[in-house]
Amino acid sequence: MDPAFGPAFSKDEYNARVVATRHAMEARGLDLLIVTDPANMGYLTGYDGWSFYVPQAVAVALAEPWPIWMGRGMDANAARLTTYLPDGMIVPYPDTYVHNPEAHALQFMAQELAARGLTKGRIGVEMDSFQYSAKAHAALTAALPDAETVDATRLVNWIRLIKSPAEIAYLREAGRLAELAMASGIAKVAVGVRQCDASAAIFQAQIAGTNDFGGDYPAIVPMLPSGRGTNTPHLTWSDASFRENEATILELAGCRRRYHCPLARTVLLGEPIPRLAHVAEVLVEALETAIDTIRPGVAAEEVVAAWQKVVRPHGIEKDSRMGYSIGLNYPPDWGEGTISLRPGDRTELQAGMALHVMPGYWTDDWGIEISESVLITETGAECLVHFPRELAVKPV
Amino acid sequence: MDPAFGPAFSKDEYNARVVATRHAMEARGLDLLIVTDPANMGYLTGYDGWSFYVPQAVAVALAEPWPIWMGRGMDANAARLTTYLPDGMIVPYPDTYVHNPEAHALQFMAQELAARGLTKGRIGVEMDSFQYSAKAHAALTAALPDAETVDATRLVNWIRLIKSPAEIAYLREAGRLAELAMASGIAKVAVGVRQCDASAAIFQAQIAGTNDFGGDYPAIVPMLPSGRGTNTPHLTWSDASFRENEATILELAGCRRRYHCPLARTVLLGEPIPRLAHVAEVLVEALETAIDTIRPGVAAEEVVAAWQKVVRPHGIEKDSRMGYSIGLNYPPDWGEGTISLRPGDRTELQAGMALHVMPGYWTDDWGIEISESVLITETGAECLVHFPRELAVKPV
Incomplete structure (x- = not known):
């Protein structure tokens, strides 16, 4: 195994993940699980490459000692x-299956699994994965007319929820990268500077990282709504320049061996409007209250309730979730799709989980994002990032 | 319309795209088209944001003058x-639909379209879009038990194939960004330099762009296989340093207002092994022959035949496609999923199309990528990038 390419974890750690997946499969009565989410593929095998724009999968069978990787020949x-x-567990498909409306790679994979005698019984598929399109499902089921497919979306994501010591080490390093990237971004935001130049500075810091370790590409590019655009969270940058008396939101992540530590801050050039400054103070207080609430045994929604108790007296209402589980991921999302911090999510928090606590607040005219990523420990929450938790005001 | 945020094209250009889509729908007998590919959503409306990690769609109805955008509230x-x-054509869905196994946003969208009386007749859906999962399709069809859904994957992609003058202007600017990024990357690759630092330099150039215009995020991050890793195309970077007598492949794109100009080059530190140097020369000659073949009226596969005629006498065989249509896109792919340069693709090339001619060659021990992106003109092919077309050799 060449250390320049090798997996991010030990063989034993991957084995333990596959064993945990088999247990979850048994509990769900699954004989075979076909995983297409690239994060789940990487979690189970280490596989890493920007090849998830074509069909690929990892299959876990109760009857096979190794997972099976199936993907494009190259x-x-x-x-x-x-x-x-x-090598026998690496199954390439011919290139003719790529972007060919007449032949879908899932058909090839189904035939391969059938030839190995693995398609008898119940087959779990990730019905809501980006890499499992409606057509992929149709191709698979047409090739296996007698198989029973069952929705196993996020079965592996839920196993990913509790991080191992080795994963936690990467998360902490991702925290360092997030700090560097946020500092570079805020330093660059100034009146007359183009948004693209601030974004470039963020990328540079995210990827070059520290002298001890570099950064991986985050699953989401820096989001950089500015001025009126702060009324919505997912705008990226433009060639326009930052303007006096306007706020800019920076939401970005550090990413280390595909493990993410997201972070959001808001920077204001000039004098804040009084309502914005007041709301920022309330949001920081509420964020700290929410983080203080986080510890093993607390339900996800209790964190939200604690946050709401602080903001409601100030007339702040928020109807979107205020956080989610983070860790290993690929574009387009650094969230794990499991825990959402919102009313009704009663998942019990446990040590080893990691959350992006992101109570972004948007009106039709402006918005503020100040967030933290935390690791849940035996006794509470460890902040993965150390960065001033405030509305950053830069006088002009 | 604030120029800092506004669409990349005129209202008339978007109108023309919607009209062309309606014509294609009529030809296919579709009354409604539900587009979930973010590139197609952007093509039809201008919508741009990194929100494609949750369900969103643009619906085009024969009976409605405007497309309808449907997405997450925020x-x-x-x-x-x-x-x-x-405003009436912008339909937000509540946040409770986000990452909620009990409620899928496609169900909400189906109900909204039904309430507008648009779900009678045949409904086209993009069965093979990343943003149209098996579960999305199940949710839509369950909510519309009487509707007939038809696979309309890439209906809009095929309309995107011929670029307008305004699109061509962006493609040419993307070419400038690709040149800058490639020059920065090759300059940085040196013995002892970390791969992540070369990647950071590429990102910096891609995004900061020129004094006249900045860059957008390409749909794929820089791919940077090095040493033994050049035997496969889709590896990204690591913390490892570049080594003497090893080659590194750089495949990257410039991206301007979401329009891509991809480019691949291979750089060698030290003395090339003789076979590699010879193959590189043959590949450059074959690439030039392929480009010379490109003009309106030629079939896609004829370009491949011309290329093969040059390489075959040298014992070079390639069973993967050697190029594809490019233009507007979002992660995970900068290719349009329409034309593939491979035997059997008889699509007739026309002026206004743009192709990444990418005859990458990989053995089990090493690989070479030297590519060009071209715009098809009335008389031939215009290279979108001007960059030395050779194996770059850097003495150590």
């Missing part, structure tokens, strides 16, 4: 370099 | 800022 060598899988 | 203001759509 990516098989990437599977050899980035996983511990033996 | 993204509705992004639709107001980045499109010309009137």
Whole structure:
């Protein structure tokens, strides 16, 4: 195994993940699980490459000791370099399946699994994965007319929820990268500077990282709504310049071996409007209250209730979720799709989980985002980032 | 319309795209088209934001003058800022639909379209879009038990194939960004330099762009296989340093207002192995022959035949496609999923199309990528990038 390419974790750690997946499969009565989410593929095997724009999958069978990687021919060598899988468990498909309306790679994969005798019984598929389109499902089920498919969306994501010591080490390093990137971004935001130049500075910091370790590409590019655009969270940058008396939101992540630590801050050039400054103070207080609430045994929605108790007297209402589980991911999302911090989510928090506590607040005219990413410990919440928790005001 | 946020094209250009889509729908007998591919959503409306990690769609109805944008509540203001759509055509869904296994946003969208009387007749859906999962399709069809859904994957992509003058202007600017990024990357690749630092330099150039215009995020991050990793195309970077007598492949794109100009080059530190140097020369000659073949009226596969005629006498065989249509896109792919340069693709090339001619060649031990992006003109192919077309050798 060449250390320049090898997996991010030990063979034992991948084995333990596969064993945990088998247990979850048994509990759900699944004989085979076909995983197409690239984060789940990476979690189970180490596989890493920007090849998820074509169909690919990892199959876990109760009857097989190893997971099976299936993907495009030219990516098989990437599977050899980035996983511990033996060669028989790496199954390339011909390039004619790529972007071909007449032949879908899921059909090939189904036939391959059938030939290995693995398609008898109940087959779990990730019905709501980006990499499992309606057509992929139709191709799979047409190729396996007698198989029973069951929705197993996020079965592996829920196993990913509790992080191992090795994963936690990457999360903490991702925290360092987030600090660097946020500092670079805020330093660059100034009247007359183009948004694209601030974004470039953020990328540079995210990827070059520290002298001790570099950064991986985050699953989401820096989001940089500015001025009126702060009324919505997911705008990126433009060539326009930052303007006096306007706020800019920076939401970004540090990413280390695909583990994410997201962070949001808001920077204001000039004098804040009084309502914005007041709301920022309330949001910081509420964020700290929310973080203080986080510890093992607390339900996700209790964190929200604690936050709401602080903001409601100030007339602040928020109807979107205020956070989610984070960790290993690929574009388009750094969230794990499991825990959402919102009323009704009664998931019990446990040590080893990691959350982006992101109570963004948007009116039709402006918005503020000040967030923290935390690791849940035996006794509470450890902030993964150390960065001033405030509305950053830069006099002009 | 605030120029800091507004759409990349005129209202007339978007109108023309919607009209062309309606014509294609009529030809296919569709009354309604539900588009979920973010590139197609942007093409039809201008909508732009990194919100495609949750369900969103643009619906085009034969019976409605405007397309309808449907997305997450917090993204509705992004639709107001980045499109010309009137407010009644912007339909937000409640946040409870986000990452909620009990309620899928496609169900909400189906109900909204039904309430507008638009779900009678045949409904086209993008069955093979990343943003149209098996579960999305199940939710839509369950909410519309009487509707007939038809696969309309890439209906809009095929309309996108011929670029307008305004799109071509962006493609040419993307070419400038690709040149800058490639020059920065190759300059940084040196013995002992970390791969992540070369990647950071590429990102910096891609995004900061020129004094006249900045860059947008490409749909794929820089791919940077090095050393043994050059035997597969989709590896990104690591913390490892570049090594003497090893090659590194750089595949990247410039991206301007979401329009991509991809480019691949291979750089060698030290002395090339003789076979690699020879293959590189043959590949450059074959690439030039392929480009010379490109003009209106030629079939896609004829370009491949011309390329093969040059390489075959040298024992070079390639079973993967050697290029594809490019233009507007979002992660995870900068290719349009329409034309593939491979045997069997008889699509007739026309002026206004743009192709990434990418005859990458990989053995189990090493690989070479030297590519060009071209615009098809009335008389031939215009290279969108001007960059030395050779194996870059850097003495150590």
